[in-house]
Amino acid sequence: MHSFGYRANALLTFSLTILALMAAMASFSDNFNSPSPAAHVQVLNVNRFQNRPNGDDEIGMTLSISADLQSLFTWNTKQVFVFLAAEYGTPKNAMNQVSLWDGIIQLKEDAKFSTKVKNKYRFIDQGSNLRGRDINLTLHWHIMPKTGKMFADKLVVTGFQLPHSYR
């Protein structure tokens, strides 16, 4: 009855159960964190604004981004993926989201940052609807845990009206 195999099996089952329970508890403890992130984004300059040969509008801009995301970090946080998206609606598309910049933050100390960047991904519309368009610049973050449930949230930082003419 108490053979080697029986004991090994019991030990393995028990340790796996405990491990799963600990992982579940670590993930559950994330729910008690109520973060208060803050962010400020400003469009410093529209570098170029043109209509591409295929008819789509493209815009290039310089952005100043500063944020304090330190309160997002808990003991179960592996990294925070943060990105800035331009969000707008056009007659063709009810919802457009274009990521302009993103970054990976692995340390809580690095979660308070301020940076000046050109858009990292091309800001191209589907069609020529960007002239004079009002866009929302939204800072999103996606929290990747060491184990368990992932969290995501966002903060609409600022509205901006694109130029009325190509340049």
Add this chain to the structure above:
Amino acid sequence: MGWIGEQIDSVKSMQFRQLLTQAVSLGMIVTSALIIWKGLMCITGSESPVVVVLSGSMEPGFKRGDILFLHMSKEPIRAGEIVVFNVDGREIPIVHRVIKVHEREGSGEVDVLTKGDNNFGDDRLLYAEGQMWLQRHHIMGRAVGFLPYVGWVTIIMTEQPIIKYLLIGALGLLVITSKE
């Protein structure tokens, strides 16, 4: 030798009725595993509720051998979500992050562009030739939960089939020879 001899003896001395019981309990194990898998499919609405990360394209967030839990709901796809998608002509699904979304008025049809966090460029090179966007039907689910390392079990088993057969054999023997 003593141990092996004992096991063989125990198999030999087995009665027909006992054999039947063992077969039933083995069947129970297999079917309950199947029930759990199919049940997960129902709850999550995704045809593969759990996927193993096979590449390092989402590092440092997801490493090779990590497990992701998927969920597929009717909710619209938004930038920043990590989705699992199938590209026509590719067998292995890819887990990457959405960076651009263009959603039509009314019909809700959506064009999505993805990128791996650890990749330099976006995924247009991975898509089928000439494909610029992913549509809804390419996407199998979005990642909602994460468990590290567990997926190594399946990676090792698919890459070293011998270990798989050894494990199945050992477990089978254990079921057959165990009393009660």
